[in-house]
Amino acid sequence: MKKKNTDINDLYAQDPIAADRTIWGRETNRFSRRGFLKKSGLITMSAALGMTIPFARFMPAGLIPAAFAADNAPSAIPGKDGLIILNDRPMNAETPAHLLNDDVTPNSRMFIRNNGLPPENINSETWQLEITGESCERPRSFSIAELRARFEEITLQLQLECGGNGRSEFIPAASGNQWTTGAIGCPSFTGVRLRDVLNYCGVKTDAAYVGYYGADTHTSGDASRDPISRGVPLNKAMERESLIAWQMNSEDIPLQNGYPLRMVCAGWPGSVSGKWLNKIVIRDQIHDGEKMAAPSYSVPTTSVAPGSRVPNEGMRIIESMPVKSLLTFPQSGISHSFRERLVLKGHAWAGDNQVSGVFISIDFGASWLPSALQPVANRLAWQNWQSWVQFPEPGYYEVWVRAMDDRGRSQPMVVPGWNPRGYLNNACHRVAVQAV
Ligand SMILES: Nc1nc2c(c(=O)[nH]1)N[C@H]1C(S)=C(S)[C@@H](COP(=O)(O)O)O[C@H]1N2
Numbered sequence: 338m339k340k341k342n343t344d345i346n347d348l349y350a351q352d353p354i355a356a357d358r359t360i361w362g363r364e365t366n367r368f369s370r371r372g373f374l375k376k377s378g379l380i381t382m383s384a385a386l387g388m389t390i391p392f393a394r395f396m397p398a399g400l401i402p403a404a405f406a407a408d409n410a411p412s413a414i415p416g417k418d419g420l421i422i423l424n425d426r427p428m429n430a431e432t433p434a435h436l437l438n439d440d441v442t443p444n445s446r447m448f449i450r451n452n453g454l455p456p457e458n459i460n461s462e463t464w465q466l467e468i469t470g471e472s473c474e475r476p477r478s479f480s481i482a483e484l485r486a487r488f489e490e491i492t493l494q495l496q497l498e499c500g501g502n503g504r505s506e507f508i509p510a511a512s513g514n515q516w517t518t519g520a521i522g523c524p525s526f527t528g529v530r531l532r533d534v535l536n537y538c539g540v541k542t543d544a545a546y547v548g549y550y551g552a553d554t555h556t557s558g559d560a561s562r563d564p565i566s567r568g569v570p571l572n573k574a575m576e577r578e579s580l581i582a583w584q585m586n587s588e589d590i591p592l593q594n595g596y597p598l599r600m601v602c603a604g605w606p607g608s609v610s611g612k613w614l615n616k617i618v619i620r621d622q623i624h625d626g627e628k629m630a631a632p633s634y635s636v637p638t639t640s641v642a643p644g645s646r647v648p649n650e651g652m653r654i655i656e657s658m659p660v661k662s663l664l665t666f667p668q669s670g671i672s673h674s675f676r677e678r679l680v681l682k683g684h685a686w687a688g689d690n691q692v693s694g695v696f697i698s699i700d701f702g703a704s705w706l707p708s709a710l711q712p713v714a715n716r717l718a719w720q721n722w723q724s725w726v727q728f729p730e731p732g733y734y735e736v737w738v739r740a741m742d743d744r745g746r747s748q749p750m751v752v753p754g755w756n757p758r759g760y761l762n763n764a765c766h767r768v769a770v771q772a773v
């Protein structure tokens with residue numbers, strides 16, 4: 338698909354209300370967008386796309402066609418393939434959706450979210466993990482070899498998604514890395530259960546929380562400051578899927594993803610899964626490490642108007658991530674014959690829960706068809722889905738994918754609950770297709 342270079346995105350970024358007036362030919366406001374594309378808007382939109390929009394009558398007001406999504410050029414990061422760099426100090430890079438098509442995310446395609454600078458000159462043989470904290474009975478340290486020798490080794494496929502994945506879609510913009518859809522991956526991890534190690538060191542009855550520290554350094558160069566030190570409540574730490582891992586996909590964990598040792602507590606914001614792990618603390622209170630307190634990784638306890646200021650007392654720490662899905666095949670922007678079926682593939686995940694269904698729409702959400710959903714490899718892994726569609730006539734289409742969790746909660750079609758730091762955007766993934 339050759340999209341004409343348009344500034345619809347810029348138009349919306351500058352002034353969404355004026356943009357709506359231009360595109361939709363009338364007044365709307367960002368709190369209640371109703372109605373559908375008007376004739377003048379349809380002409381503007383079709384002209385910008387360079388093709389007709391057969392289901393334009395179902396296009397919700399305020400929708401910017403998926404074809405206009407920014408396509409940034411991939412950059413070279415050692416050991417990574419096709420990732421888009423959003424920031425290089427600290428390094429933050431996301432994976433384009435079509436490169437996440439593998440059932441198990443390869444090391445070369447796992448996103449990178451660093452708050453500080455990774456350690457240098459790591460020696461995995463001398464690496465030590467200290468277990469301590471006021472609620473630890475018998476503090477001690479382990480080498481990786483000791484962890485392997487003493488505890489049962491386990492391999493699980495686990496999904497990690499940054500709490501800020503999707504942040505770029507919030508209006509007004511939320512500060513932070515402008516992730517689109519690619520701060521998610523689901524590799525397989527090998528290590529030991531966090532609970533086996535904690536139990537070995539003795540968890541006191543007053544234990545409430547488990548925090549981590551890593552060997553990365555603060556970008557300011559100040560050695561007394563941690564880039565990040567978060568964690569999870571004791572019950573999450575004690576789940577059988579919570580790991581201390583030294584391998585990703587049967588290889589050493591890539592340096593940027595936490596070599597030689599990391600925590601993996603899947604289903605929660607990726608920030609709870611400490612990289613370059615060298616210390617775990619069993620706490621008698623909510624861990625008070627760097628970026629534990631609001632507004633970091635916190636959302637308002639009640640919904641707020643976009644752009645509001647929210648006091649820290651009105652925020653809660655994010656726990657399980659919401660239901661979400663990706664369409665990883667085909668790549669957005671392809672052309673496809675309207676006479677032939679188009680096979681679709683992707684993944685869906687739901688934080689601590691399971692996915693109960695994945696649905697597909699080619700008419701801007703007017704109708705939905707179920708897809709074939711595969712079972713999980715293990716709890717807290719994403720689930721793969723497959724489907725196909727056929728377009729009724731040539732023109733511009735969007736394939737929308739929407740997952741529902743096993744508690745009946747489904748993804749919103751538009752960007753959900755604005756929040757000051759731009760977390761938890763689980764709006765449907767949309768892929769543009771030109772039927773020819
Ligand atoms: N020590 C340390 N652990 C960390 C981070 C970090 O900057 N330092 N980033 C966290 C965040 S915010 C996320 S989303 C995940 C990202 O993991 P990945 O880079 O392997 O994808 O790691 C988490 N663990």
Ligand SMILES: [Mo]
Nearest residue numbers: 499500607608
């Ligand atoms: Mo994150």
